[in-house]
Amino acid sequence: MTKTGFVIANLFRKRTRTILTLLSVIMAFLLFGLLQSVNHIFNAGADFVGATRLMVQARVSFTQPLPISMVPKLEAVPGVARVAFSQWFGGVWQENTPLFVFAIDPLRYRDVYPEYVMPDAQWQAFASTRTAMIAGKMVADQYGWKIGQKIPISSNIYPQKNGTKAWAFELVGIFDGKDESWKKQTNVVFINRDYFDEANQFGIKGRTNFFILKLTDGKQAEAVSKTVDAMFENSPDETKTQTEKDFNLGFIKQIGDIGLIVRWILFAVFFTLLLVVGNTMAQSVRERIPELAVLKTLGFSDGSVLGFVLAEALALCLFGGLVGLCLATMGGAMVEKGTGGQFQLELDASVWMIGVAAIVLMSLAVGLLPALRARRLKIVDALAGR
Secondary structure, eight states, X not given: OOHHHHHHHHHTTTHHHHHHHXXXXXXXXXXXXXXXXXXXXXHSXXXXXXXXEEEEEESSOTTSOEEGGGHHHHHTSTTEEEEXXXXXXXXEETTTEEEEEEEEOHHHHHXXXXXXXXXXXXXXXXXXXXXXXXXXXXXXXXXXXXXXXXXXXXXXXXXXXXXXXXXXXXXXXXXXXXXXXXXXXXXXXXXXXXHHHHHBTTOOTTEESEEEEEESOGGGHHHHHHHHHXXXXXXXXXXXXXXHHHHHHHHHHTTSOHHXXXXXXXXXXXXXXXXXXXXXXXXXXXXXXXXXXXXXXXXXXXXXXXXXXHHHHHHHHHHHHHHHHHHHHHHHHHHHHHTTTSSXXXXXXXXXXXXXXXXXXXXXXXXXXXXXXXXXXXXXXXXXXO
16 A cells, blocks of 8 residues: 555544545635635725726715716816716615615716617616606516516615605516626616705705716726826815725725725634644544554554554645635636626635645644654553553
8 A cells, every 4th residue: 555545544444534634624615715715806906897887976985975066077188088977876665675776867877877778768768757766677587676666775874855764666677688688787777866866854955875987998998097086086075986896895895994804704714723733633543542653563654553543633624624725626617607707706826825835734734743742652652551
């Protein structure tokens, strides 16, 4: 039997225990790969490569509204083809089902987002009907909405002038995406901006959460971003301009420090994993003390015995870790495909390098103490059961 075969045979002496431990390692590194990718995304710098649209919000937060009177200035920026604006509504369907609802200018939004397809008559009805709304196909199919229905939607942010949080809209259109990736992004609802301006209690008429700039050339994205922010610098309405991808990530960041959350989850996962794998290795060596003594009797040195135990720990962690990282890579690709490329959960080389380093460190952490015990083993004491 080769040394490699000897190590593998020892690992699977207790097959059930080894398989369960392997599954623990695989799940830990699956989580590690996915969460480390998430952390990398949220800590990455702005990426303007290939951007066709830019999002402009208030410098402090997108919750601080900007005046719609900025539109002519934004459209005058070289490289900007069209400007739309959008207001977060905070919609709730029935009792407590949240909806992604935005108040928009119908015709401007249609120009900026040609990826959303809907018959011309429905676009015109949306623009000309004061209480109109349109819904993405995913939302309409989920709740069984039909064109012509009166849809009651509440808002936890904007009550009407009479104090009620209940709004009623007429569904005049259902839009779809131009391709598979955009079809997955039809989980939103749009309401007519004019009605929202007139009826909301807070009187924020003429202001909006953010602007969307459609560019004539994606290569000018970074230059346009710098121009826009410089234009409103040191004014009451300072801006922050970024790509759609960065804006969406920033929207998610509102829930808290994503990086800190990820680090604590990974700490808990790997601390538990150290206990599980460490206990497996300790039990394995303890059960084989007489056999290790026989190895020494046959002429294997203390260093060789230590190497066998460390090799077992490395094999266990290496196999489980690599399988986990491979599954995380496939899972990230599935997430990217499922979100239409909006959330690119990709395991790059840096994540793999950190993962391999973690495998080596874990192998040493769980295997070193049992290996040292095997190395110090006295043949007479082991065979005597002392």
